[in-house]
Amino acid sequence: MDNLELRYYLRPLLKWWWFWVVATGLAAASGYLYTKSQPLVYRSNSTIMIGSAITDPNPNNNSIFLSQQLARTYADIATRDNVRLATMMALGISSLPSYSVAVVPNTQLIEISVDARNPELAYGVANELVNQLILQSPAGQERQGRQEFVTQQLAKLEQSILVTEQEISKNQAQLLDILNARQIADKQKEIATLEDKLATLQTNYTDMLASTQRGAVNTIQVIEKASIPTRPVDTNLLFNVALAAIVGLVLAAGGAYLIEYMDDSINTSDDVRIRLGINTLTAVPKMSDTKSAVLTGSVPIFNSKLIMLSNPKSSVAEAYRVLRTNLQFASIDHRMQMLLVTxxxxxxxxxxxxxxxxxxxxHAGNRIIVVDADLHRPTQH
Structure with a gap:
């Protein structure tokens, strides 16, 4: 593509620059007003975890994989009608605000986001959705409470086991420094008692761990509770304005090209070359007198239009000299004898x-005869 064709295809944008500038400005203003007119929206988030891999000291791949599968299932359940209706009944509302439930990729975490115009409503719905999901799990709300109690007891047993092990280590170290046989026997008896206590604690811990759901896969834990939002969600004002401006610019540019495409008139030398496939010899600037004045004869044409005589140094006269030169170059192979101007x-x-x-x-030394073939309205003679 040469410079002429590039200029030809860019001409609609240059010709209609005011159109797409105005359209872009109006579109940007519309985007701004629309965004500002939208009501404020508050978002409350809550995060839950399926399974107990995070609290299990030795999680295995199978439990993690099953937890991830269950997370996707619970995320789907959270959008079902039974959970939605139960949430509305619990809160005493007739409809729920918009909310989204998404599984954090490659984890057992589920994020629940609630958008509402009322921040307290967003907070309440987020928490209640979590509560309804817990009720849907095998643990349920009642068993979930027992789970928390057992977890506390397990923590106490772990602490007792740790203290007992430290006491055994301490007594064994003291035994090395005792020389009296009676004291050695007493210390060994004390160590044996502590070892029996440790064995009992470990047995109790193992039994309680086996009877609890700690380490189970199909449980729900609240990782992050919802809170009342204090700030509205970002309205993306700049993005909306920029998007509206871009859309307005594209539509305006498309309109400019459509107008130019529908216009089949020839206005410039570029139009002649692109549409007709021929080169122009010259382009004569417009003169001051109007076409109607020339047609009616109210303006003496040769007093104002014969520029080669009245103003030979003007740009119009130069254009006619260019025309003369181009005609001479075009007739190098055969001498030009006659020209028809129509x-x-x-x-x-x-x-x-x-x-x-x-x-x-x-002026170039040629002998010229002009014949006016317009017999109805001749102007040359």
Missing amino acids: SPEMGDGKSITTANLAAALA
Whole structure:
């Protein structure tokens, strides 16, 4: 693509620059007003975890995989009608605000986000959705409470086991420094008692761990409770304005190209080359007198239009000299004897062009005869 074709295809944008500038500005203003007119939305988030891998000191791949599968299942359940209806009944509302439930990739975590115009409503719905999911789990709300109690007891047993092990280690170290046989026997008896206590604690811990759901896969734990939001969600003002401006610019540019595509008139030398496939010889600037004045004869045409004589140093006269030169180059192979100047309509300027071209050729030393073939309204003689 040469420079001429590039200029031709860019011409609609340059010609209609005011159109797409105005359209872009109006679209950006519309985007701004629309965004500002939207009500404020508050978002409350809650995060839950399926399974207890995070609290299990030795989690295995199977339990983690099953927890991830269950997380996707619970995320789907959270959007079902039974959970939605139970949440509305618990809160005493007739409809729920919009909310989303998503599984954090490659984890057992589920994030619940609730958007509402009322921050307290968003907070309440987020917490109640979590509560309803817990009720849907095998543990349920009642068993979940027992789970918390057993977890506390397990923590106490772990602490007792740790203290007992430390006491045994301490007594064994003291035994090395005792020389009296009676004291050695007493210390060994004390160590044996502590070891029996440790064995009992470990047995109790193992039994309680086996009877509890700690380490179970199909349980729900609240990782992050919902809170009352204090700030509204970002309205994306800049993004919306920029998007509206881009859409307005694209539509305006498309409209400019459509207008130019529908316009089949020829206005420039570029149009001649692109549409007709021929080169122009010259482009003559417009003169001051109007077409209607020339047609009616109210303006003496040769007093104002014969630029080659009245103003030979003007740009218009130079254009006719360029026309003369190009015609001479075009007729190098065969000498130019006769020229026919015509146009589609009356008043297009063929008489003016003929007269000035004749003057330009005469200035170059040629003998010229001008014949006006318009027998109805001749202007040359």
